[in-house]
Amino acid sequence: MKKYGGTNNITIFNWSVQARIFLYVSILPILSIARLILFALVIEKLDLSIAFAIRYGASIAIIAIVSFFIFSEPFTWLKMGYIVCILVGLIGLSLSGVKY
Numbered sequence: 567m568k569k570y571g572g573t574n575n576i577t578i579f580n581w582s583v584q585a586r587i588f589l590y591v592s593i594l595p596i597l598s599i600a601r602l603i604l605f606a607l608v609i610e611k612l613d614l615s616i617a618f619a620i621r622y623g624a625s626i627a628i629i630a631i632v633s634f635f636i637f638s639e640p641f642t643w644l645k646m647g648y649i650v651c652i653l654v655g656l657i658g659l660s661l662s663g664v665k666y
Contacts, residue, residue, distance in 0.1 A: 616659050623656045 608617050627649045634641040 612660065616662070619659055620656050623652050623659075627652050627656075 605617070605621065608620075612620070630641075630645065630649055633639045
C-alpha cells in the first residue's frame with residue numbers, strides 16, 4: 567500500500583493490472599449474480615420497502631467498517647455508536663416485517 571497526499575493521507579492499494587482485470591472479469595459477475603439471487607430470496611420473506619431499507623442500511627455499516635481496515639479511516643466511539651444504531655434499526659425492521 568502507498569500513501570498519497572499531504573494532509574489527507576489517502577491510502578490506496580497498488581494492484582497490478584492483471585489482478586484488477588481478474589477481479590472485474592471473474593469475481594464481480596459471480597458476486598453480482600449471487601447478490602441478486604439472495605435479494606430475491608429475501609423479498610419472498612419481507613416486504614419490499616423493508617428489504618430495501620435493510621439492504622442499504624447494512625451497506626452503509628459494512629462500508630464504514632471496511633473503510634476502517636482498508637483506508638485507515640478513523641473509527642471513533644461516536645461512529646461505532648451510530649453503526650450500532652443502524653444495526654439495531656435493521657434488526658427491528660427485519661423483526662417487524664416477517665411474513666408467516
